[in-house]
Amino acid sequence: MSENIIELIKENVIQGRITRDDEGIEEDMAGQPGVTELVEEALASGIDVSEIINKGLTASMQAVGQKFETGEYFIPDMLASAEAVGTAMEILKPHLEKSGVKPKGKILMATVKGDLHDIGKNIVSILLRGAGYMVKDIGNNLDTKDIVKAVREEKPDYLGLSALLTSTMVSMEDIIKALEESGLRDKVKIIIGGAPVSEEYAREIGADGYGADGFHGVSVIETMNGIN
Amino acid sequence: MPREGILIEKPLERLSPKQVQQIHDASIDILNDPGLLCFNENAAEIFQGSGAVVSKVSGSNTPCWHIKIPGKLVSSALKSAPSTVTLGARNPENTIIMKGDEPRVFFITGSETNIWLDVDFPTYASKTDPNKETKIPEFKPRRGTVADLCDSAHVCEHLEMVDGYIRTVNIQDNDIDVDNKDVNKYFASLNNTTKHVMSGLTNLKQLDNVVKMAEIIAGGRDNLKKNPLTSFITCLVKSPLQFVDDTTETFMEVCKRGLPIVVSSSPQAGTSAPIKEAGIIAQINAEVLAGITLGQLVNKGTPVLYGTVPVRARMDTLGDSYGSVETSQYNIDCAQMARFYNLPNYSTSGVCDTKIPGQQSSIERLFSNVLVTLSGPQFLHCAFGLLDCNSVFCLLQAVLDDAHFKMIKFFLKSPGINEQELETVKKQIRDVVATPQKMFINYIRSVMRTGEISPPYPFEGEGDSDDVFALASQRLQELRDKPVEHIDKATTARIFREIPGLLPRLNIYEGKQ
Numbered sequence: 001m002s003e004n005i006i007e008l009i010k011e012n013v014i015q016g017r018i019t020r021d022d023e024g025i026e027e028d029m030a031g032q033p034g035v036t037e038l039v040e041e042a043l044a045s046g047i048d049v050s051e052i053i054n055k056g057l058t059a060s061m062q063a064v065g066q067k068f069e070t071g072e073y074f075i076p077d078m079l080a081s082a083e084a085v086g087t088a089m090e091i092l093k094p095h096l097e098k099s100g101v102k103p104k105g106k107i108l109m110a111t112v113k114g115d116l117h118d119i120g121k122n123i124v125s126i127l128l129r130g131a132g133y134m135v136k137d138i139g140n141n142l143d144t145k146d147i148v149k150a151v152r153e154e155k156p157d158y159l160g161l162s163a164l165l166t167s168t169m170v171s172m173e174d175i176i177k178a179l180e181e182s183g184l185r186d187k188v189k190i191i192i193g194g195a196p197v198s199e200e201y202a203r204e205i206g207a208d209g210y211g212a213d214g215f216h217g218v219s220v221i222e223t224m225n226g227i228n
Numbered sequence: 229m230p231r232e233g234i235l236i237e238k239p240l241e242r243l244s245p246k247q248v249q250q251i252h253d254a255s256i257d258i259l260n261d262p263g264l265l266c267f268n269e270n271a272a273e274i275f276q277g278s279g280a281v282v283s284k285v286s287g288s289n290t291p292c293w294h295i296k297i298p299g300k301l302v303s304s305a306l307k308s309a310p311s312t313v314t315l316g317a318r319n320p321e322n323t324i325i326m327k328g329d330e331p332r333v334f335f336i337t338g339s340e341t342n343i344w345l346d347v348d349f350p351t352y353a354s355k356t357d358p359n360k361e362t363k364i365p366e367f368k369p370r371r372g373t374v375a376d377l378c379d380s381a382h383v384c385e386h387l388e389m390v391d392g393y394i395r396t397v398n399i400q401d402n403d404i405d406v407d408n409k410d411v412n413k414y415f416a417s418l419n420n421t422t423k424h425v426m427s428g429l430t431n432l433k434q435l436d437n438v439v440k441m442a443e444i445i446a447g448g449r450d451n452l453k454k455n456p457l458t459s460f461i462t463c464l465v466k467s468p469l470q471f472v473d474d475t476t477e478t479f480m481e482v483c484k485r486g487l488p489i490v491v492s493s494s495p496q497a498g499t500s501a502p503i504k505e506a507g508i509i510a511q512i513n514a515e516v517l518a519g520i521t522l523g524q525l526v527n528k529g530t531p532v533l534y535g536t537v538p539v540r541a542r543m544d545t546l547g548d549s550y551g552s553v554e555t556s557q558y559n560i561d562c563a564q565m566a567r568f569y570n571l572p573n574y575s576t577s578g579v580c581d582t583k584i585p586g587q588q589s590s591i592e593r594l595f596s597n598v599l600v601t602l603s604g605p606q607f608l609h610c611a612f613g614l615l616d617c618n619s620v621f622c623l624l625q626a627v628l629d630d631a632h633f634k635m636i637k638f639f640l641k642s643p644g645i646n647e648q649e650l651e652t653v654k655k656q657i658r659d660v661v662a663t664p665q666k667m668f669i670n671y672i673r674s675v676m677r678t679g680e681i682s683p684p685y686p687f688e689g690e691g692d693s694d695d696v697f698a699l700a701s702q703r704l705q706e707l708r709d710k711p712v713e714h715i716d717k718a719t720t721a722r723i724f725r726e727i728p729g730l731l732p733r734l735n736i737y738e739g740k741q
Contacts, residue, residue, distance in 0.1 A: 016673065023674055076672040083670075122665040137664075 082130025331604025338394025
């Protein structure tokens, strides 16, 4: 029974199906339980949370990664699967502490002041959730003081800053300075991303890392986390 | 199901209806004054017996007649020339059906080049950093052989966008001569592709051997009529306005046998035709109409293609400039004229001026390939692998051209905008706008694998590197490794028994059980 549900969770993550209304890559899947329904069923059946995460979610994302490597899957497929895992983690969140499962890390995601372009940040958020991180997306066009305030209150392990415009990327340096002045800088690792920024720019402004794209961003955080 | 080609729903046309009529009227005037010189006595007699004004030209070194063709003779020929021309194939699924009034396009190889271009990728080391190595394509020209022709037909069999095959290279082996060239080039082509095979004829004496070979493959004379898996090209009119003796004779003999034939003219604006667009179009139209008229007089109802290969002269050498912008203009005009007459147009694009594949080649060929395709000429030849103004053929370039035609084909898909589609996307927009992330990515997945999204460029390199030639070369090797359906053993044996002059090495069953 438990193996069957775990297998179904795995299969549906690979198909990128969050709910029973979603289509998968294969035909005629709509109407069958998706990851949401299956994870709820698994919890109701008393299946251990760590088993759901390790054998269902993590294993399926590894399979998705392999499909991407071989060219069978494309980025939208990866995102759909990552979103399914993220949704599952939200459902499992209240049960994590009880079951002794520690999240891989907490990440605060923000787009800086003056920038309304948040697609990049949203994609990275989905991918990070899919990789098992607790992600709090605090929005876009945010004042420096609001970002500092969120870091103080949420106590994240990582802060992801995104900008699409050359005119707004300069706020990133202001944010880092403000965090230093607030005594918070050494409590959070800062990763920046977005079209106008670069690894060199990250070094110049004192950020800890730079993500060239969503997948690279996840990889940078995994490395900082001692996983890669 | 025959091949579909691409239907051009809104063909690109440069001429107004009034200008089309003006060109036609001018061409009819030209056929009367100055008329044509005819160096073929039989053709002159046929014209004379049909109401044309024919007079012997005195003082000419070779026998020559002056012919004035009346407009009513042209009109009558245009009525009897079939507006639908079928080009058969060994595999019936490769049949091409061309309708003169329909803007559609089929992509064909050819034309015959003398030079075959090989490509190699030698490794070079940097002078400043010997550890830094790079592979650079080197193109090596050499004379074409019958083995190259087999290779080319084999690869073109597998190129998705190649609808029909015109021999790409002149076979210049030591054991090939004027008497055995035709049978060997037709057999090499027919044995390595199941698509339609078209060619010019080197020696009229070989016409019946070629036709007999086609009859054996098709399963008899009647079957060849129904499935004309071979056809012919003749440049019977040399510009300006001269019926050439030998090609006119060949043309008439093919017409008598009722197989499809291209009436082709290839004037060069600036030398053998006026440099002005109005002039070259009026002249080429007159030349093709004269040929079509002769063909219908020889055999009423014989299937003909309105064949036009107009080109502008290079101003530096007075050679052909297929890569010039005007050459595309001429071809688009000719497609429109052919449609005016309800005849399929044998058109030209993709030939570039440059000698090797590269940036100039890509720009010149893509320019004409896109524009002339949009004119919907029906039969678009020279479209694969040609370089150096039709004198060099490169299979690597043909592989690239195939990929580029796929992009053009994708572009020409119908927009697919209708009430149902708009209702679906309006709901999609409402649903996505209501989500926090506001992304449409989930909706990509359902169309990503249906062919609705254009694929990435197939020869894109990793990172910053430009690996187009290396990747195309890999693709070429993959195509070479794929088998082709050869003519079966019994039919091959019969062909070699009954058709003289075939090279034994072309018999793939020779030496095998």
